Amino acid sequence: MSRLLIAMLSFVLFPISAAAACGGRDDPCALPNGNYHMAVPEVTQPRGIVMHLHGGGGRGRGLLNSDLAREALARGYVFVAPDGDQPTRRFKRDWSVRGKNLDYDRQDFGFLPDVMADVRARTGLDGGTVLLAGFSRGGSFVWDMACQMPDFADAYAPLAGTFWDDLPTGCAAPVRLFHSHGWNDRTVPLEGRSFGGGAVVQGDVWASLKILRETNGCDARQPERNSFEDDLWFRHWSDCAAGDIRLMLHKGGHGAPQGWATRVMDWFEGKGLDAEG
Structure with missing residues (x-):
């Protein structure tokens, strides 16, 4: 079955509900400080919310057909x-990632909670668990949210993006975080890279993990175990005082390995990764 047909069937089975009134590909939900897209499952009571942040220059509507959706x-x-919106920056559809020499039109630490509140109001969903995921620049902002607003979601899943320099000295509280990255990523290398003669610097994944280990109270620097599955390598820090940190590396570049969405959702729901990874 083709990916296009699978995507079409997904929206037949899980249409945007009448209660939502907006959110489709061509009719985003509009807030005073930005827009977002939404799809609602055809169930009596949704189990929670999965929010996904696009990469720099992307659009929220493109994620409606994603594997994670x-x-x-x-x-x-x-x-x-949601849609990133920084109209005066190089990537006009971007996120306010923390970093030196970076100025923004909109601070997304305020925008994402507004989106969440509006989603809950439109769907009538008061509770349920929340996952915040993101790719590239979106993944970097997932790290920022996990560090500075840890209560925003129950778990965080950044892909191919981490902190930018200057790195934070610490985070507000422990979190559950599953970071995925390509071994051959040249757009956001594992060690980061600099732009403009060092004026702006992508952060280092290893340094970012160290900051979160300290926040989560991981006594040992090394993970309590490593594991492998085909072309995937895992490191598990699940014996910390609080929270849970997982690292998944794949042989590819700046993107997601096959099955990324399934693994992330299994981990989010507390199943699968320990048995399979």
Whole structure:
């Protein structure tokens, strides 16, 4: 079955509900400080919310057809894809990632909570668990949210993006975080890279993990175990005082390995990764 047909069937089975009134590809939900797209599963009571942040220059509407959207909807979660909006920056559709020499039109630490509140108001969903995921620049902002607003979500899943320099000296509270990265990523290398003669610097994944280990109270620097599956390598820090840190590396570049969405959702729901990874 083609990916296009699978995507079409997903929206037949899980349409945008009448209660939502907006959120489709061509009719985003509008807030005073930005827009977002949304898909609602056809269930009596959604289990929670999965929010996914696009990469720099991307659009939220493109994520409605993503593997993570299909996984979330199939498991009964509302899927939300906000639009980055920084009109005076190089990437006009970007996120306010923390870093030196970076100025923004909109601070997304305020925008994402506004989106979440509006989603809950439109869907009537008061509770449920929340996952915040993001790719590239979106993944970097997931790290920022996990560090500075840890209560925003129950778990965080950044992909191919981490802190930018200057790195934070510490984070507000422990979190559950599953970071995925390509071994051959040249756009956001594991060690980061600099722009403009060092004026702006991508952060280092290893340094970012160290900051979070300290926040989560991981007594040992090394993970309590490593594991492998085909072309994937895992490091598990699940014996910390609080929270849970997982690192998944794959042989590819700046993107997601096959099955990323399924693994992330299994980990989010507390199943699968320990048995399979």
